[in-house]
Amino acid sequence: MADTSSLPLSNMRVLAIALPVVLSNATVPVLGLVDTYVIGQLGDPVAIGAVAMGAVIITSIFWMFGFLRMGTTGLTAQAVGQGDAGETTLLLTRALMIGLAAGGLCIAVQWPLFYAVFALSPASPEVEMLAQGYLEIRVLGAPAAIAVYGISGWLVGQGRTGALLLLQISVNGLNILLDCWFVLGLSWGVSGVALATLAAEYFGLLFGLWLVRDGFKSGLWRNWARVFDGVKLRRMALVNRDIMLRSMLLTGGFVLFSFLGSSFSNEILAANQILLQFLHVTAYALDGFALAAETLVGQAVGARNRLGLRRAVWLTGMWGGISVSLSALGFAVLGGLLIQEMTTSLAVQDVALRYLPWMVLAPLTGVLAWMMDGVFIGATRTREMRDMMCISFCGFLISLWITIPMWGNHGLWFSINILFILRGITLLWCYPNIERDLS
Secondary structure (H helix, E strand, O other): OOOOOOOOOOHHHHHHHHHHHHHHHHHHHHHHHHHHHHHHOOOOHHHHHHHHHHHHHHHHHHHOOOHHHHHHHHHHHHHHHHOOHHHHHHHHHHHHHHHHHHHHHHHHOHHHHHHHHHHHOOOOHHHHHHHHHHHHHHHHHHHHHHHHHHHHHHHHHOOOHHHHHHHHHHHHHHHHHHHHHHHHHOOOHHHHHHHHHHHHHHHHHHHHHHHOHHHHOOOHHHOHHHHOOHHHHHHHHHHHHHHHHHHHHHHHHHHHHHHHHOOOOHHHHHHHHHHHHHHHHHHHHHHHHHHHHHHHHHHHHHOOOHHHHHHHHHHHHHHHHHHHHHHHHHHHHHHHHHHHHHOOOHHHHHHHHHHHHHHHHHHHHHHHHHHHHHHHHHOOOHHHHHHHHHHHHHHHHHHHHHHHHHHOHHHHHHHHHHHHHHHHHHHHHHHHHHHHHHO
């Protein structure tokens, strides 16, 4: 598939990059539903709990290396903007090497890692035993899963999100088919779900390598002297380090949100989780425009085109704003019906309806932060992202300390919105530095 870098910077180019990402993201919850459905046909709540627990654990471990996707996107987009085909190719090699090495590390340290996780887990011994078996299979896919982060970032950096859509649909489609065969046909239970995902991950790596085959044509990809260039490796390491630290704090904010919600009541905990799922759906829709910002901003920065940078920020920000406004409106109108579909508990429904306005507000308060993330990733201004995230997280903690004693769960939702607002404002405050460096 051709990239979009030769297209004029217009609304159509933004949509050409963003819409395939939105469509590919839509397959993610479908896969989760199928996993739950097929294991649910066994009629064993222990098995359902084991798959749910194992999937959360392994996904969290793999996503610790999600910086590889974001960092590779920004660096690749800038190399494309500079017209440096050689560096573009070398970035693919470096990303693949990091992904495979990180996956090997996950396999090597799996025993102490899983032991630590289960030591903190409140699950029953039966669930833990099945989840352990699930994880022992899934961790073998770490090299493939993490290397695909690098491939995805490389594709996005060139604006080849159509190829990313094809990759995502193929992997998730195969996973769903194998789920049904292994669990419903062969009765392999929890192991069948894990093996289906493992097979799909390695298929994804092979198919991903085929999609990026143009990067291997010149032979430059194995020019080891240039691959291991100290300056380039250091820059890549610093970019990835900063993104990882920023992501850990952001994840910590959501973990703290869930943890504090559990201290109120079971009904509030359940209601908060339902509303968070709605917020995640909004994030999936917005993700396409944030990735478009990464691509277009990175290419403009690489070309040292300040006017192109401004236009990229404006167009992607406008479409991101339209996306979240429609999402907020949809949840404001249909939120009550969706809550009723998500739970049969009348008590949880009542609580979720009480806090629904906070969820409707969250995409609107968060859109600036999400879109600025895309801008700063594309510009590889990751040090500022990290520092502004630290400031915002401190503000979030202060808000929790002040508002929860006064307002309870309303204070919790107020504080998560404060986190979003602070992230957006602080990054916007730093944005002029990007333009100034291009002058």
